[in-house]
Amino acid sequence: MTEPQRAHIAMFSIAAPGHVNPSLEVIRELVARGHRVSYAIPESYADRIAETGAKPVVYRSTLPTEEEPEAWGTELIDNIEPFLNDAVQVLPQLAEAFAGDKPDLVIHDITSYPAIVLAHRWGVPAVSLSPNLVAWEGYEEEVAEPMTAELRASERGKAYYARFTDWLTENGITTHPDTFVGRPRRSIVLIPRALQPNADRVDESVYSFVGACQGDRASQGEWKRPADAEKVLLVSLGSSFTKQPAFYRECVKAFGDLPGWHMVLQIGRHVDESELGALPGNVEVHSWVPQLSVLRQADAFITHAGAGGSQEGLATGTPMVAVPQAVDQFGNADMLVGLGVARRVATEAPAEELREAVLSLTSDPEVAARLASIRAEMAGEGGTRRAADLIEAELTGAVR
Numbered sequence: 334m335t336e337p338q339r340a341h342i343a344m345f346s347i348a349a350p351g352h353v354n355p356s357l358e359v360i361r362e363l364v365a366r367g368h369r370v371s372y373a374i375p376e377s378y379a380d381r382i383a384e385t386g387a388k389p390v391v392y393r394s395t396l397p398t399e400e401e402p403e404a405w406g407t408e409l410i411d412n413i414e415p416f417l418n419d420a421v422q423v424l425p426q427l428a429e430a431f432a433g434d435k436p437d438l439v440i441h442d443i444t445s446y447p448a449i450v451l452a453h454r455w456g457v458p459a460v461s462l463s464p465n466l467v468a469w470e471g472y473e474e475e476v477a478e479p480m481t482a483e484l485r486a487s488e489r490g491k492a493y494y495a496r497f498t499d500w501l502t503e504n505g506i507t508t509h510p511d512t513f514v515g516r517p518r519r520s521i522v523l524i525p526r527a528l529q530p531n532a533d534r535v536d537e538s539v540y541s542f543v544g545a546c547q548g549d550r551a552s553q554g555e556w557k558r559p560a561d562a563e564k565v566l567l568v569s570l571g572s573s574f575t576k577q578p579a580f581y582r583e584c585v586k587a588f589g590d591l592p593g594w595h596m597v598l599q600i601g602r603h604v605d606e607s608e609l610g611a612l613p614g615n616v617e618v619h620s621w622v623p624q625l626s627v628l629r630q631a632d633a634f635i636t637h638a639g640a641g642g643s644q645e646g647l648a649t650g651t652p653m654v655a656v657p658q659a660v661d662q663f664g665n666a667d668m669l670v671g672l673g674v675a676r677r678v679a680t681e682a683p684a685e686e687l688r689e690a691v692l693s694l695t696s697d698p699e700v701a702a703r704l705a706s707i708r709a710e711m712a713g714e715g716g717t718r719r720a721a722d723l724i725e726a727e728l729t730g731a732v733r
Contacts, residue, residue, distance in 0.1 A: 339367045340728050343436035344387065344462075345427070345448035347396055347419075348375040350572050351639055352442045353382075355464040355523040358546040361385040362721040371436065373427055373448070392426045395419045400602075402573045409484050410493060412660070417497050420446035424504075427451060438728055440521075449513065450504045458727050461517035462720075465524060465640040465661045468515050469534040477511065519727065521720050524644050525711045528668050541723055544714030545648045553623040558630040562595035562615075566691060567627045567651075570637040574658035575601025578608040580680050584635065587684035588691075589613035597627055625649070633691045638666040638675075647674070648711055650704040652694035654687065656680055673703045 342363060346352050353374070363370050364386035372387040377398070379389035396419050397404035405412055424447040431451070439459040441448035452459035468477075484490035497510040506513065519539060526532050526542040558565055568584050570577060581600055588596045590613040598618045600606065606618050624642070628634060628649040636642040638655040643665045646653045653675040655666035669675035676690040694700050715722075 338728070339369070340437040341369045341371070341434070342438045342440060342724070342728075343371045343373065343390075343431065343448075344440045345373040345445035345451075346378075346442040347444050348377050348394060348398065349396075350399070351641055352444060352464055353378055354641060355546060356440075356442070356462050357381070357385055358717045359462065359523070359720045359724070360387050362717050363724065366721060366725070371431070371434075373430070373445075390427070390430050392423055392430065395422060399573055402576075409481065410487070410489050414493055416444055416446065417493065417500070420450075421500055423447050424450060428454075438724070440724060443514075443517075446514070449517075450501075450506065453504065453506055459518060460724060460727055461520040463517075463520050463522045463524070463540075466529050466664065467520060467522055467535060467540050469529075469531040470536065471531075471534060472515075473511075477515065481511070521723050523720065524640055525647060525707070525714060527647065527672060527707050527710060528640070528643055528665060530664065530668060541719075542714055543720040543723070544711045544716050545644045546717040546720055547625060547645065547648065553626065556597070556623055556626045556630070559595055563593035564595070564632040564695065565627070565630055566594060566596045566633045566635065567599070567622070567624070567631045568596060568635040569599040569622070569624060569642065570601065570656065570658060571639050571642065572601060572621075574637065575599075576603035577680060578604045580656070580682075581609055583682065583684045583687060585609055585612060585616055587688040589616050591615070591688070597622060597631075599624075633695050635687065635691070638662045638669060638677075640665060643669060644711075647704070647707050650701075650708045652691075652697075652700050652704065654678060654690045654694070656682070672707065674700055674707065 344360060360370055370387040371390050372382045373390040373392055374382050375394045376391050379391055382389040396415050427447050435455045436457060438457055439448050439452040440462055443461055443463050449459050494510055501513060522540050522542045523546055525544040566588055581598060584598060588594050594615060596616045598616060599622045600618060600620060602620055625645055628645055628651050631651050634646045634651045635654045635656060636646060637658045639662055653669055655669055655675050655677045657663040657666040666677045670677050676694060678686055678690060
């Protein structure tokens with residue numbers, strides 16, 4: 334492969350952990366290889382970006398934050414309209430920020446519409462970094478069109494598509510909004526192929542699966558397994574949809590004082606520990622934990638099945654009980670169950686069901702064997718270094 338010249342690479346993302354975190358090690362690797370990386374991000378994530386060696390390019394966002402998950406609404410249009418609204422007001426901010434400093438390559442999260450528009454304006458390649466599943470051949474007919482049929486027929490939906498089309502047209506782009514969002518020119522997929530539905534129908538000339546790009550996460554701190562813990566269970570519903578005190582109480586009921594077990598319970602910022610009642614000695618509660626550090630020492634994982642948590646569970650060979658809360662988590666949960674390494678339960682699951690699911694998974698040698706096989710497959714996908722290689726290939730024009 335031709336040695337890539339040192340370049341100016343611009344990364345664009347939104348202020349959400351599930352979208353920023355998967356890219357961090359890739360950015361760190363690009364910086365280590367000598368590239369100058371600018372990373373467009375809201376202020377709340379600027380310090381995290383700076384730690385990688387990239388330069389934060391701060392912009393003002395109108396998207397709901399982690400503090401207000403209910404602001405995303407309940408209907409499909411409530412979930413997608415904010416991204417267009419934000420893109421329209423973010424575009425001029427970023428155009429000004431990069432004036433006179435055009436990058437050689439744009440890489441971007443799947444939600445960063447302004448990045449694709451700017452790449453078009455600048456005449457430079459754009460590469461999507463997808464933190465979750467991607468479209469396969471037939472995806473539109475099988476999933477997208479049935480899902481959006483009601484939206485496309487509604488007045489609010491028609492207005493959304495008309496506004497989106499007008500915005501793209503104003504910027505010299507004639508692609509349909511759905512294709513603009515869902516069908517990138519080139520995509521590096523930051524999940525293992527094992528989590529991709531219909532992976533055999535994904536166009537490998539567009540999409541490259543590189544698996545987990547996790548790094549050592551030393552900056553997040555280390556969790557130490559108690560000396561007397563025979564088995565460790567991590568419970569976490571991520572960072573957004575965590576206001577579930579009743580669910581946490583069932584977990585305490587299921588595993589509190591269970592002989593040999595130690596439970597690490599992450600409750601997020603929306604629940605106070607006092608809402609959980611009396612806690613047995615084998616239960617530790619935190620608003621946040623260094624998840625990967627815990628999983629490297631855990632025997633089971635009760636998770637919301639976000640893309641990050643799902644692949645961390647697979648990468649560490651940890652059996653999972655999936656309790657999906659929103660968006661792609663339901664599909665991820667089904668994929669994990671289909672792989673034979675997880676059970677799926679409802680948020681309302683009683684303590685007895687939670688306990689039975691964990692104990693049956695951790696005692697099944699076939700589950701352990703499947704996890705070991707998947708972990709080996711993931712190790713061969715290349716991770717951070719391959720992601721950086723593929724990005725550099727876009728700079729050199731080398732054959733992928």
